[in-house]
Amino acid sequence: MRLGFRLIWSAFLTAIASCVAYFFYDTYMAYSNAPAITFPNEADVSNKLTNLEFLSTLPYHGCESLVYHDGALYMGAVEGRILKMNDSGLHVLAQFGDANCASSHTCGRPLGMRLSLDHKELIVADTHLGLFSVSLIDGTHKKLFPLDGNFKVTCFNDFDILPNGTVILSESSTEFPMDDIMNIIFSARPSGRILSIDLATGEWHQLMGGLAFPNGVQLHRDGESVLVAETVTSRIHRVPLDGSPPTLFGGELPGVPDNIRASPRGGYWVPVANLKDTFISHLTERTRQMPALRWIPPMSFLISKLKLYGIDFWCHSEWLAVAT
Template sequence: MRRGAVGAATTRPGPTPLPRPRRVELGGAGPEDVVFDGAGRVVTGVADGRVLRIVLPTGDRPAGIEQVGHTRGRPLGLEVLPDGRLLVCDAERGLLRLDPDGEQRPEVLADSVAGAPLRFCSNAVAAADGTVYFTVSSRRHGLDDWLCDILEHEPTGLLVRLTPGAEPQVLLDGLQFANGVALAPDESYVMVAETGAWRLTRLWLSGPDAGRHDILADALPGFPDNVSRSPAGGFWVALAGPRTPPLAWLHRAAPGVRRAVAGAARHLPTPPASGARVIEVDERGRVVRELRGAGRRFRMTTSVGEHGGRLVMGSLMEHAIAWCDLPAPA
């Protein structure tokens, strides 16, 4: 892996308060990803398999929520296609395509990769030519055991390309819990969040470095989860939790120690989740702002998107999405 230019940690701006999030209750758990469709509506999926479309509240008008599909699995990452259809990464069924204004039964685009069943499909992005790039977080663990994968720190995540009419092709292997994925504004590279390594990895798709990969941003202040394009030209990155010294120590320990801790973690209560936290990075990987929430109003932020001066956030553990007006940069 070739390392690219990464902004030094000392040059990063300090965190600023995130405005108090306003919740939109969904009647379902774990809206892990949030995306905007062409009309500015929020689309998300919940643990019971439903895919929901949400009109955010304005003035005296309450939020509007409608079901636009059901995967009969566990939807995670979403991508809105130019024709309005949705790509849905389902942790149980693979990569799906769904028409939110038509037949609610999804089409399976890929359910295996390199001869192995596709498990823990996490997030996807589509290029202008119809090529889809998607991530597989782990080949060892499913969604229910995501924490074990983080603790074991075994690099089994994948970045996969699906070209129309072709079989899925693994582009990058050995990723540390591959998660959110996004394309550069000019589609010169695809970026993937390696949650277990606190970094954003970049694979060049065109130009003199085509086919090579490097680090877009390293030593992030928390676990990067889903990512989205920022109107400013960079990326919004949700931080699902903060970096902690004990976990950094564990990642340096012997594999047997990591596996033992992961095994014990299965029998312990899930650690309390941190408050909402997101960062914005520019196209060169420099953190240009960090917004941090206080208290337990909205926890474990796993996705974030910006539209019309608002930030919208999703969470693997909450029963709601949250939104707030985006504060002006410091």
């Protein structure tokens, strides 16, 4: 009897796995990246960023897209909060979701963040809920986009604001939400895009499509184009605002780019993860042409099943590192 039960159970699991693979495996694509640029031996090495002070953000995690203004740091956390850190400590400034929300789709997950043009508000891109403004004084917030059912938010990420108030925003995927980030990355499907949004009218159009996880967005110093970090391919694109064809601004990056911000001293800051010539980078290089080795069930499915058995985990940082 026990052997028969095991056979039936094994057949059932095999059928389930086959169905899941049928629906998800064909979304995984082969791709290749250019080799990382090789720095000359005589290149200067700066150790300034090794002198760090770590600031705890507990009990919140995964803080991203920092904004510094008037002596305070502002950031968004995995728990759906907008946080303010100053000399008096860490405070919750705002929360877009309901107080009793139970998932990131209802609680929100703030990612990209900028000061408004008048420096009175934060403008925040929530990956699930849309664009919001947040008062720096009392945290009151208002939804800016979308305001009707004519646009479905899938995976908002980062943005910049043009002098005329237009928002240029990256939507990392039009297929997977951010809590399925592993599928966005490992599938390598170029379903991401760059949007131009007129907040005054709610009108929008696509500036660039066919991107594999577009991430950080930064207005170029020429004022006529934006720089876009494409995470999966380790590239930075320069996208003209007038609709002209985009060009490659930076390829052969030494790792995986995330955000991008202008430096006040000229140039741009691009934080990168998974530096090349490491074990993980070699592993991903090997699997780029083998989609079958990169396929996994949707991450949100795995996490939900683990939570059923009381298993929970965080894959998010709980520290800020400040260079001095």
